[in-house]
Amino acid sequence: MSRKSKEEKDKKAEKRGKERRYSRLRGMRDILFDEYKYWELVTRKARDLAVLYGFQPIETPALEKADLYERSSGKNTDVVSKEMYTFTDKSGDRVALRPEATPGLVRAYIEHGMFNLPQPVKFFWLGSLFRHEKPQSGRYRQHTQFDLEMFGEASPVADAQMILIAYNFFKELQIKVQIQINSLGCKECRADYINKLIEFYKERGKRAKLCIDCKKRFATNPLRLLDCKEEECAKVREEAPQIVDFLCNDCRDHLIKVLEYLDELDIPYNLNPFLVRGLDYYNRTVFEVTAVEGDEEESEDGAPEKKKETEEKDKRQASLGGGGRYDRLVEAMGGRPTPACGFGIGIERVILKIKEKNIPLKKDQEDFIFLAQLGEQAKRKMFILFEEMRKAGYRVRQAFTKDSLKVQLEEANRLGAKYSLILGQKELIDGTIIIRDMESGTQEMIDYKKIGAELNRRLESKDE
Ligand SMILES: [Zn+2]
Ligand SMILES: [Zn+2]
Structure with a gap:
């Protein structure tokens, strides 16, 4: 046997051996010992805040009927159409691994007749979500989310309180964040806006410049044209009409009140006309939490106006979490008309941020x-x-x-x-x-x- 063919043979044998070893699925991860202290810190902070603000812990199954997500999140959303793990189980039911928390929580609220409880009903949820996304830094196909939902409260105070809790969560973990906020209006005023948006994109060959995804979105979900990350699409949208100019009186009042609360609470925010969130069920307030980059330590007590300016350029960066109001979802899912709002924060991304910024873990645990x-x-x-x-x-x-x-x-x-x-x-x-x-x-x-x-x-x- 020649030396070369022996080498090849050895390599093949080695490869076979490796193939027999198991490894994680792509995009999945293990949490090992050193990592766990971050998990403890972050999930404890989430739990403490939830309890402090009167949210009660709840769990829901990781498997639900696929239809639950299709009806609530929307069939044409990326989450449902591209990323959901769907399969037919042994009894022939089409089921899905939970791609997001809210639909299951809405189902639970309706199924257990919680509209009979004193409102608002407040949920605290912490669990795994599954999305078959392209693996990238801080994103996993199974990831963990901390979620708060509030049912039965229509007042803008509820929106502001949700944003406050999300903001405090990061602040207390020493992560500087800014809130991106927008209003998606209600069914009526949004319909007017979407018509204007479609007209805008139909003008002078704008559609031809859009990416393939956006060309599809134009027909199925035109709002999503606004948050496309492709450069060309972003350029086109600069001139697009903004929804805040089309809000009906009630929706405008609601937004203004939320912003007034944020001002009063000294929460830095950016009214972001391109923020639409990827799901169908939101109305009125939507928000995202983004990390503030750079060291502007001195602006701690400085003017928020200046802050807003310097961070304008960062507003497209990956969000650490977000949420909004979904006043029609409970009814659409077969419950009584129930206003609601909520948000979710991705635990992995928060931990990544803590590590990235080298934030020292506070030893605020009791001494042992x-x-x-x-x-x-x-x-x-x-x-x-x-x-x-x-x-x-x-x-x-x-x-x-x-x-x-x-x-x-x-x-x-x-x-x-x-x-x-x-x-x-x-x-x-x-x-x-x-x-x-x-x-x-x-x-x-x-x-x-x-x-x-x-x-x-x-x-x-x-x-x-
Ligand atoms: Zn409206
Ligand atoms: Zn696009």
Whole structure:
């Protein structure tokens, strides 16, 4: 056998071996240990805010009838027509993996007769969404979303509160954001606007300049012409009529009130005439949250006007989340007429942003204490102490499977322990224990019986 053919043979064998190994599906991901601290931080922030504003946790199935999404989001939307995972299950039902949260939540609201509850009914939802998108940075085919929905409240206060919560979420995670906001009007005034828009695109060969997708959208969903990312399409739309000029009195009033609340709350926003969101069910307020790039730290207390200007150029950047009002959806899905609004935030993209900007993870978790030991007897004693401390409400960690003190303290450092309690042979005999400040490295020997008092003193003085 020639050398070359042997090499080839080896390569083939290697390839076969690799093929037998499993790997993730394209666009899917695992969340490993190091990543998890970000997940904890972000999902805890979401949950805390939701509870604070009176939203109640709810879960819905990942599988629903495909028809649910087709009817609510719209058959011609990208989400439904291009990205939804749809299949026929073993009982012959056409089902879909949830591509977005709202339709399932609307179904649940109707199915469980929640219009009988005192309104508004407020949902907090956190779960996976599935979209067969082109994989790209921060976008996965299974991704996680934090979602808030409010049913039964028509007032612009509700829209403003939703935006406020979304804004606070990012602010408290130290991510600078701006709100892109627009109104899509109601059924009536939007119809007028869409007619004007179609007329505009019919003028002087504008349609010929559009991308293939937009040519299709022109017939199926002309509003989407406004948010196409293609350069040529963006150029054409610059001159397009803007919906705010076509709003009926009620819709205009609603928008103005929302904006007034935002002004009052000092939330930086940009009235963005090209923001339409990709779904059919929105009316009136739609909004998106976009990250503010660059370091304009000094503008913290500066004029919002200036902010708006500098960020104008960034308004096309990927959004971190968004939502809006959908007053007709509940009725369209078979429920009673129920005004509603909501928003969703993509957890993966938020985490990506935190990493990108190198935002230090705030150690705002409670401090925890690591128990380390040297020798078999000490280990047994620490084992019991661990349980006692845990029951007493301390946050404790250990590495009892490790014997080396050095390895244990390395683990304590890796976990970010505030203090370590160290028990060795000598301390065991003397009835003492060593308390080590993990940050400064200073150690002190204390009476074993006074562990509780000592820890409380140290942890409390830190809080002040
Ligand atoms: Zn209107
Ligand atoms: Zn286009």
